[in-house]
Amino acid sequence: MANITVFCRFRPLSSKEKRDNGDSVCIRSMDSETFVFKDEKEEEFAFSFDKVFYEESLQADVYEFLALPIVRGAVNAVNGTIITYGQTGAGKTYSMEGPSILELDDLKKGLLPRVVDGLFECIKSADKSDKYRIKLSMVEIYMEKVRDLLDLTKDNILIKESKVQGILLSGVTEICISDPADALQSLSSGIANRAVGETQMNMASSRSHCIYIFTVQSELSDKRVKTGKLILVDLAGSEKVEKTGAEGKVLEEAKTINKSLSVLGNVINALTCGPTTKASHIPYRDSKLTRILQDALGGNSRTALLCCCSPSPLNAAETLSTLRFGARAKHIKTSPFVNRAQDKLAKKHEDVAPTKDELCERILIRLRERLDVEDVELLEELFILEGILFDPSSFEDLESAYEDVTLRTISSLQQAVEELVFTIEELKSENRALKARMEAAERFNALHKEAGENASVMRKISNILSFFISWVRSFPLLSMLK
Numbered sequence: 001m002a003n004i005t006v007f008c009r010f011r012p013l014s015s016k017e018k019r020d021n022g023d024s025v026c027i028r029s030m031d032s033e034t035f036v037f038k039d040e041k042e043e044e045f046a047f048s049f050d051k052v053f054y055e056e057s058l059q060a061d062v063y064e065f066l067a068l069p070i071v072r073g074a075v076n077a078v079n080g081t082i083i084t085y086g087q088t089g090a091g092k093t094y095s096m097e098g099p100s101i102l103e104l105d106d107l108k109k110g111l112l113p114r115v116v117d118g119l120f121e122c123i124k125s126a127d128k129s130d131k132y133r134i135k136l137s138m139v140e141i142y143m144e145k146v147r148d149l150l151d152l153t154k155d156n157i158l159i160k161e162s163k164v165q166g167i168l169l170s171g172v173t174e175i176c177i178s179d180p181a182d183a184l185q186s187l188s189s190g191i192a193n194r195a196v197g198e199t200q201m202n203m204a205s206s207r208s209h210c211i212y213i214f215t216v217q218s219e220l221s222d223k224r225v226k227t228g229k230l231i232l233v234d235l236a237g238s239e240k241v242e243k244t245g246a247e248g249k250v251l252e253e254a255k256t257i258n259k260s261l262s263v264l265g266n267v268i269n270a271l272t273c274g275p276t277t278k279a280s281h282i283p284y285r286d287s288k289l290t291r292i293l294q295d296a297l298g299g300n301s302r303t304a305l306l307c308c309c310s311p312s313p314l315n316a317a318e319t320l321s322t323l324r325f326g327a328r329a330k331h332i333k334t335s336p337f338v339n340r341a342q343d344k345l346a347k348k349h350e351d352v353a354p355t356k357d358e359l360c361e362r363i364l365i366r367l368r369e370r371l372d373v374e375d376v377e378l379l380e381e382l383f384i385l386e387g388i389l390f391d392p393s394s395f396e397d398l399e400s401a402y403e404d405v406t407l408r409t410i411s412s413l414q415q416a417v418e419e420l421v422f423t424i425e426e427l428k429s430e431n432r433a434l435k436a437r438m439e440a441a442e443r444f445n446a447l448h449k450e451a452g453e454n455a456s457v458m459r460k461i462s463n464i465l466s467f468f469i470s471w472v473r474s475f476p477l478l479s480m481l482k
């Protein structure tokens, strides 16, 4: 098991932030991993991450610390995921792409072009007898629909789950990239198809979650094929609609973005709240984003999260929320492993005989390489019928969705019971306190009554005494003595 690595990056103050609030910032650096954050009420919180990138940090450093180990892993058939998260305008796209994907200035190039260079460099230095192939797919999740950015006619891609390969995007365009320049051209044309809009917080705000998928296949000298998948996710930014002044279409987009980010938060909470037993349901199916990120968040993937933040006190509330999200995500454990090499020809090299599902998937992988998309889709339908792939309309998926609902109901009932038990305990202790107060009051009353009785006896004695004194004084001899 490996923890998700979490990094935090503060961009420089924007000119608007400087105009509205001068040069003040809401963070104080302690070291390269820890800083103190001051909220709107001047309360201070210390945060620690795997590494903190302050305003002056270099794009190259972000790549080296966060992405390079994951890139090396993908070339060695270990799946990896890199996610940028944060408020709108906090620097997610800048970190992912740089000022532009075709940026030539080496200082400014973002993670994507560096990942492309890194993949090709790792391949160059790998075993010369292995043949490598890199494929690229690009999709965006816009208004809860998965759109193929390399073929806009595919505007509602279905998410399926394979027993062997995990989460799959059915029929998504995959193009082979032969060198970094070729990859950048394809990335650039895909990015041009992204939904971008202008908001008060950002002139070019991403209105969708963008997902870049690199599949690295290596054919070993013994003809077996190893595959590593590297996924980069540039999330759309969370935003307070009242602050960004969103209306109409932009408002609808913002609501959908905020909803899917809140499901992402729920998934992270579910993954980090106690042991993940079957009863503790993880709501991956509540949004397309979490369904696609299912492996990255709780399965076979080495995952890094970059929390992008504004250093301005004007955005302190949003920054605190991003930092808390990152702090929580640090506790997520994934289980990355080296994907087993698939035998391209026969079963004779296998120690263990492959299952029927594995054999069918191998056939599908090989056919994907040779056939048209339509033919592969037909085969996928056949495989769904055979129960090798899952589909939203398939019996297995319905069954598992039913199981999800049941587990969710059980877990909400368990929560309700826990809350009731807590309330009962509270009422019991309130009851005990009231009882104690009543007993004390009763004791006080009894004492008071006793004191009253004593006082009346004293009064009687004093009356008797005064009567006695006046009686004595009435004797003549005694009057003389006086």
Ligand SMILES: Nc1ncnc2c1ncn2[C@@H]1O[C@H](COP(=O)(O)OP(=O)(O)OP(=O)(O)O)[C@@H](O)[C@H]1O
Binding pocket: 010, 011, 012, 014, 086, 087, 088, 089, 090, 091, 092, 093, 094, 095, 099, 202, 204, 205, 206, 207, 235, 236, 237, 238, 308
């Ligand atoms: N580290 C940085 N150095 C210099 N400029 C930056 C940095 N990070 C962000 N910026 C600038 O800040 C602005 C907003 O950044 P960016 O578009 O990356 O935000 P975002 O988080 O992707 O926003 P959204 O969610 O709205 O798409 C851009 O003009 C970008 O150039």
